Amino acid sequence: MRPRHWSRAAGHESVALILGMLAISGGGKYSGGFMHLEALSIFCDVVRHQSFSRGALANSVSQSAASQAVRQIERRLGAQLIDRSRRPWQLTPEGKLFFQGCQEIVDRYHELEEAVQRRQDPSGYTVRLASIYSVGLHDLSQYVDRFRAAVPGAHVDIEYMHPDEIPTRIQNDQSDVGLLAFATPGRDLTVVPWRQQAMAVACPPAHGFAGRTTAIGPWELTGAAFVTFDRGLRVRRELDRYLRRHGAEVDVVAEFDTIENIKQAVEDGAGVAILPESTLRREVERQTLVAIPLDKLDDEAPFVRPLSIVHRRRRRLNPAVTEFIRLLRLDGGERTADDASATREAAAAATRAAAAASGGGQAAPARVAP
DSSP states (O other): THHHHHHHHHHHHHHHHHHHOOOOOOOOGGTTTBOOOHHHHHHHHHHTTTOOHHHHHHTTTTHHHHHHHHHHHHHHHTTTEEEESSOOOEOOOOHHHHHHHHHHHHHHHHHHHHHHHHOOOOTOEEEEEETTTTOOHHHHHHHHHHHHHHHHTTTEEEEEHHHHHHHHHHTSSSSSSHHHHEOOOOOOEEEEEEEEEEEEEEEEETTTGGGGGBBBBGGTTTTTEEEEEOOSSSHHHHHHHHHHHTOOEEEEEEESSSHHHOOOOOOOOSOEEEEEEEGGGHHHTTOOOOOEEEEEOOTOOEEEEEEEEEEETTOOOOHHHHHHHHHHHHHHHHHHHHHHHHHHHHHHHHHHHHHHTTSSSSOOOOOOOO
């Protein structure tokens, strides 16, 4: 059997399922032996991780065993799949062809395995969700409740992590779906728009900006002490680009990798920040932060943080995962409006409370984006 037969097998679902379920055998070079599914899975993970050690870890085998499995496949095919003379190593043309069909077979087998297990396990499927920290558990709980009502017996396992980890988790099949900001579609990643979160200036109540009754232009932040995201994050690059576009030269005094840390630094008086207004709701209610809307030019779109739903491309999603994504998308736009409305109401309540506490005097308004 020559490697190109794999692409044909990958194109026929029933053949791929049977090959993946049992083993790949045949005449010629395959006589007297089998190429087992475990070896195919190891090869796929080695390629996905671009690492023999990480591919081995994903399959709970030693690095030596993973290397031997790949060499066994090469011997049975009579072709070199990985060019080890290069640093880092690369797939040969035959390796690329084999990986495409091999990945299809392994994925089809896992889908069939899940279907059989669902029939045996009344608890149903567990959707593995990877999310950035700023999409809080409270925010997601409503979707989880709706999902459980729509798919009885199904569950959602939520893991919060650094944004750079999420695409890798999806591509390596460690998570079914992810929630990510400023996501970029890739060869192995599908990006589905979910929410557009308006950005606002956050400052402590004693700051000079806190008394503003109008939106603040980004150019007015020039010279301000500024708390922002770590340089390696995509949101930092987008924020820097936004400020440069408006000629704003801020004085970066602190950098953090989470919104919670940025908010804490602003509360402590380190400076101001630009954050999604929906993430400031709790602090506005407690009157520990003030949220001021960002002004924009007439022909300019508002500055927003786009949140997206991401999942692996060319992977048939479990029906439970598809339903969970549908529920997220169904309410995505409405939640954006709700977030802004709830934050405005909280700001108004905070202003009224401050005015009452001062005996009816004029209080510095808690401002949020409209």
